[in-house]
Amino acid sequence: MDLMGNNGEVWSPYLVGTFIGLLSMATFYFSNQPIGASTGYARISGIIGKFFSKMHTNSLSFFQETKPIIQWDVMFLIGIFLGAFAAAYMGGEIKGTWVPTLWEERFGSSYLFRFCLAFIGGLIMAFGARLAGGCTSGHGISGTAQLSVGSWLALMCFFIGGAITANLIFNV
Amino acid sequence: MNSIVPDSLQNQSNQNIDSAESPDLNKDNQKYNPQNTTQLILGLFFGIIFGYLIQKGGVANYDVLMGALFLTDFTVMKIILSAILTGMIGIFTMHRLGLVELHIKPTRYAANIIGGLVFGIGFGLLGYCPGTGAAAVGQGNYDAIAGVLGLLAGSYFYAEMSGYINTTIMKWGDRGKLIFPDVMGVSRKAFIVYFAIFLTISLYLLERFYALF
Numbered sequence: 001m002d003l004m005g006n007n008g009e010v011w012s013p014y015l016v017g018t019f020i021g022l023l024s025m026a027t028f029y030f031s032n033q034p035i036g037a038s039t040g041y042a043r044i045s046g047i048i049g050k051f052f053s054k055m056h057t058n059s060l061s062f063f064q065e066t067k068p069i070i071q072w073d074v075m076f077l078i079g080i081f082l083g084a085f086a087a088a089y090m091g092g093e094i095k096g097t098w099v100p101t102l103w104e105e106r107f108g109s110s111y112l113f114r115f116c117l118a119f120i121g122g123l124i125m126a127f128g129a130r131l132a133g134g135c136t137s138g139h140g141i142s143g144t145a146q147l148s149v150g151s152w153l154a155l156m157c158f159f160i161g162g163a164i165t166a167n168l169i170f171n172v
Numbered sequence: 173m174n175s176i177v178p179d180s181l182q183n184q185s186n187q188n189i190d191s192a193e194s195p196d197l198n199k200d201n202q203k204y205n206p207q208n209t210t211q212l213i214l215g216l217f218f219g220i221i222f223g224y225l226i227q228k229g230g231v232a233n234y235d236v237l238m239g240a241l242f243l244t245d246f247t248v249m250k251i252i253l254s255a256i257l258t259g260m261i262g263i264f265t266m267h268r269l270g271l272v273e274l275h276i277k278p279t280r281y282a283a284n285i286i287g288g289l290v291f292g293i294g295f296g297l298l299g300y301c302p303g304t305g306a307a308a309v310g311q312g313n314y315d316a317i318a319g320v321l322g323l324l325a326g327s328y329f330y331a332e333m334s335g336y337i338n339t340t341i342m343k344w345g346d347r348g349k350l351i352f353p354d355v356m357g358v359s360r361k362a363f364i365v366y367f368a369i370f371l372t373i374s375l376y377l378l379e380r381f382y383a384l385f
Contacts (some may be wrong), residue, residue: 007373009289014375015252019249023221028263028272031214032204035222047325062334070385072215073205079199079219080303084310086220087227098232099299101300103315108221118298122305122322124328125294129302130330131341132287133277137222138302139288140252143277145259147351148364150279154288155252158301159241161292169296170332 009091021029024142033072034146036138038129040077057141062130106170223307232307232316234299243297248381250375257371264364281345283337298322 025037046068049057057063090092099114107113127134132154134143140158143151205211226232229251239245266272295301298319300308305323308316330337353363 002263008365010230011225011228013247014254016225016231017218017220017251017254017344018258019225020222020255021216021260021262024255024259025262025266025272027218028275029266031206031211031218032195032273032275033206033215034275035218037301037306038327038365041323042331046331047323048324049328049331056216057331058219060331060334061338061366062331065357069207070212072211075212075215076219076222077303077306079216079221080223080226081310082216082308083220083223083225084232084307085223086310087224088311091228092228092312097351098314098315100313100315102235102238103299107250111315114315117321118315119325121294121296122319122324123289123294123300123326124322124374125298125302125319126323126326127286127330128289128291128294130287130327130334131283132291136252136295139277139302141255141259142275143251145256145263145354146276147260148276148279149285149347149350149352150281151277151283152352153279154284154291157285157288158295159252161242161289162185163243163292165293165296166238167262167381170242 021142021145024145031072033076034138034142035076036073036142037077037080038126038135038138039075039136040067041126042130043074044077111166126145128161179180180316191319207338214225222303223310226304227311232300232304234308234313236297237301238299246378250378253375253378257368257375260364261368264360276326276349276351277349280342280349282341283344286341294322294326 024039027035027170043066046057046063046066047070049063050068058067064096075153085094098111099109103114107117125135129138132139133150134140134154136155136158139148139151139154144155201208202208206215223321229247230236231248231251236245236247240248263272263274267274298305300313300316300319305316305319309320350366353360356363
């Protein structure tokens with residue numbers, strides 16, 4: 001296995017998973033933070049909201065608990081983007097695609113249709129993540145590793161809801 | 173497995189989670205303030221590693237993530253279960269040694285279930301989750317940009333509703349911090365040992381019977 005990842009080879013999922021487990025130990029130890037992605041989006045949405053109406057944004061119940069400012073989790077989210085770019089760039093794997101292959105086989109190659117559905121999907125997903133209290137990272141990795149009942153429940157519901165939706169849009 | 177879970181873990185099951193968070197740790201001090209420069213840089217650094225791993229694991233791809241939902245591609249499950257296995261043993265061991273605090277999100281049955289299913293609907297439509305979506309943009313899957321914009325819009329929309337939700341759904345079945353060993357009345361050490369074995373067997377069976385995918 002080429003650990004530097006310069007040949008674009010996919011790493012073993014067990015190796016990647018183990019590294020993510022070790023990474024979460026490191027974020028607990030060095031930053032006193034669990035791994036998570038969705039709160040970063042929420043803070044950024046609030047930061048953008050403050051440009052339009054600072055008073056309204058700050059008055060919202062959610063943003064009083066989760067301050068719309070740049071902190072650890074926002075930087076972590078930006079890091080995910082940069083890290084994936086670095087890995088893809090060094091591995092010669094920059095995709096440069098606008099519509100995924102599987103999507104195109106089912107729904108055609110319209111950029112607009114794919115973008116609209118992706119936007120709506122993202123919107124619904126973020127709402128669900130906030131309601132559930134986390135996403136596939138925050139609940140699905142950090143919460144489950146700490147054996148939280150709610151996190152295991154949420155992770156199962158992510159996949160149940162996802163499996164039903166995916167099968168409905170592709171097979172009906 | 174026994175050697176890495178300290179014996180003292182045995183006696184912890186009846187303690188409440190908050191009091192078990194080592195008071196001497198003083199993780200509240202300035203060093204761990206998520207807004208200070210060191211922590212911002214560390215956040216970016218750890219994020220870069222996470223994104224790198226997501227890309228190398230091949231889980232920033234729409235087809236792989238949808239494969240997880242169609243139960244035809246088990247890469248996502250293998251990664252998640254391996255991460256849980258390592259993270260569980262590592263985090264609870266470090267916690268027992270007084271090195272880290274736990275960060276357990278509250279269990280709220282209605283919010284976890286309804287929110288989880290709503291999340292799933294969005295996941296099925298978008299084909300990326302929040303973390304893998306950011307990674308997908310990074311590797312040049314441009315449709316994920318629309319997903320990211322949707323995530324921002326959805327987060328703000330939730331915030332608009334949060335006043336109402338906090339007084340309703342969030343209160344239904346709110347059990348606070350709840351972890352399996354405490355619910356089941358077994359020691360953390362015993363639970364972790366058996367659960368680690370269970371996860372390992374699950375991964376083995378997954379590999380054994382779905383190796384072709």
